[in-house]
Amino acid sequence: MSLTARLRSCVVICLASICVAMYTEWNDLSRIERKTENLSDRTIPLLDRIADLGDLQHGLEVTLARIRLVDEPDGLKALGQRLDTLAQLFRDNFSDQTDTVTNGPSPADADVFQKVVKGRQDLVAQYDRLEVLISQAASKILALEKSIIVAQIEFGNQQRDTGSSSQSYSWAIDTAKTLGEISGSVASLAILTKDFSIDTGEKHSAESQRLVAQINTLASRLARLKNIDARHEIAGVLVDYRKIMLGPDGVVEGLSQLQISEAQQDRLYKEAEAS
Numbered sequence: 001m002s003l004t005a006r007l008r009s010c011v012v013i014c015l016a017s018i019c020v021a022m023y024t025e026w027n028d029l030s031r032i033e034r035k036t037e038n039l040s041d042r043t044i045p046l047l048d049r050i051a052d053l054g055d056l057q058h059g060l061e062v063t064l065a066r067i068r069l070v071d072e073p074d075g076l077k078a079l080g081q082r083l084d085t086l087a088q089l090f091r092d093n094f095s096d097q098t099d100t101v102t103n104g105p106s107p108a109d110a111d112v113f114q115k116v117v118k119g120r121q122d123l124v125a126q127y128d129r130l131e132v133l134i135s136q137a138a139s140k141i142l143a144l145e146k147s148i149i150v151a152q153i154e155f156g157n158q159q160r161d162t163g164s165s166s167q168s169y170s171w172a173i174d175t176a177k178t179l180g181e182i183s184g185s186v187a188s189l190a191i192l193t194k195d196f197s198i199d200t201g202e203k204h205s206a207e208s209q210r211l212v213a214q215i216n217t218l219a220s221r222l223a224r225l226k227n228i229d230a231r232h233e234i235a236g237v238l239v240d241y242r243k244i245m246l247g248p249d250g251v252v253e254g255l256s257q258l259q260i261s262e263a264q265q266d267r268l269y270k271e272a273e274a275s
Contacts, residue, residue, distance in 0.1 A: 140241040151230035185218035
């Protein structure tokens, strides 16, 4: 074989080797490019999800913080609507979890946010109801004070119409003393009612004990009041007052329920913050 032929053969072999190498490299590059595109397709939605999650987290934190401060139904309703929007975004982000997001939040975790709003609405309603009851109790105190004035007027009229026998004199002293003690008990109840805190701590327990003691004292003093028709009116008002403050649906019972509700709400807040 001539030198020229040999050279041509070598050139052909080299070109073939180069083509094979180039094809192999091109094939590898194409395979890498396809993998890169596939990874990009999987990564971009995740990056979008991460960006949305940052906005979602901030929105939820701000809204939860505001819920703690709002005590008006309209304000809570608006915050509830805001949470509905955020919760939907929450579900949109995590309703189709893939291998890229494991052990993360689930759509069910969004429900706790609505529970926080509902719990706060229930608390506000309980506070409002207790304030109404306290106002009604204060009105009963005014009625007691008026009834005592009526009793004092009745006692004065009886004094003018009664002789000066030793028996009537003794009755007058006892009645005057009892009316004074009753008036003092009502004044103490007025102070307790005015200062009665819508509180669920130890202060509330002590106030309740003082209230019970003062009502019992007033009842015992009222029982000693003889021959005064106004006593029945005073007793009726006192029964109403006691029902408002100590009855099954009264202030003290309401405060006990409020304490339970506040503990439940604290748990809901912690659960929402953890989510």
